[in-house]
């Protein structure tokens with residue numbers, strides 16, 4: 001009898017306690033803690049279930065039903081209160097100042113092309129519009145392509161070990177090309193005229209100061225066909241400088257010497273900077289020397305052509321007002337993002 005009374009009184013206690021306990025819980029965490037006191041592994045209801053076997057047999061069924069009903073009521077009350085708490089949280093969230101979606105986002109930082117690459121693309125673009133094709137050649141080159149076939153005499157100072165980078169295992173047979181004129185040779189060996197080609201790429205020389213880098217970039221160009229003359233050269237290169245530096249650009253051709261052209265010239269433009277005006281050398285050019293045609297198997301009586309070569313770094317430096325070439329290769333993000 002006593003055990004039954006205790007059982008029933010606990011049951012009544014729980015039945016009268018849980019509504020308040022749930023109502024006082026202000027968060028999901030508090031609610032779950034309150035719930036555990038009744039139905040958790042060491043909760044009161046759980047303890048009552050365990051006592052059922054010690055009740056008189058004739059009471060067990062009724063008491064069992066009683067706890068079950070209470071347990072279901074607690075569970076339903078728990079769900080209701082939880083839904084209420086969630087709803088309240090949502091409402092509180094909506095009640096605060098709304099998220100300001102007009103704030104500028106954190107932008108993605110796209111990469112961009114290096115000033116040398118940009119200049120290279122500009123140059124290629126200008127010549128492409130005149131119908132020049134783009135070709136490339138290897139940076140490790142045969143002595144023959146770099147010098148001999150271009151008419152350099154064997155003792156020319158440019159072929160000196162002090163000026164060029166040779167590869168030990170091959171003696172003086174292979175080197176890092178010192179200019180892109182090698183592509184003239186390669187293209188003419190591979191194709192018959194007429195040809196109009198530009199060839200951008202890296203070249204290497206043993207030079208290292210504010211205006212020279214041991215690696216730099218050049219753009220070579222040439223046109224070969226029937227009766228190509230100095231007039232074509234002037235027409236193409238004159239148009240080119242005006243495309244690159246503006247239609248008002250004043251330029252001149254000044255006689256110069258390169259082993260692979262005759263006559264040879266340098267093209268200068270009139271350059272204004274810091275209130276001063278001076279001639280600035282932009283590129284080397286000329287009519288392709290008969291010796292070059294012979295070395296690639298063309299008949300110099302049949303074809304003629306012009307060629308030119310320019311330093312892309314130098315043009316990029318002029319265009320972007322950079323006075324030390326080393327900035328170009330330092331990979332300093334502060335410099336690169338300013339240009």
Ligand code: DAH
Nearest residue numbers: 179181284285286307308309
């Ligand atoms: N290859 C020469 C150099 O690296 C540049 C050059 C001059 C190329 C005259 C040419 C040319 O095609 O005609 O300095």
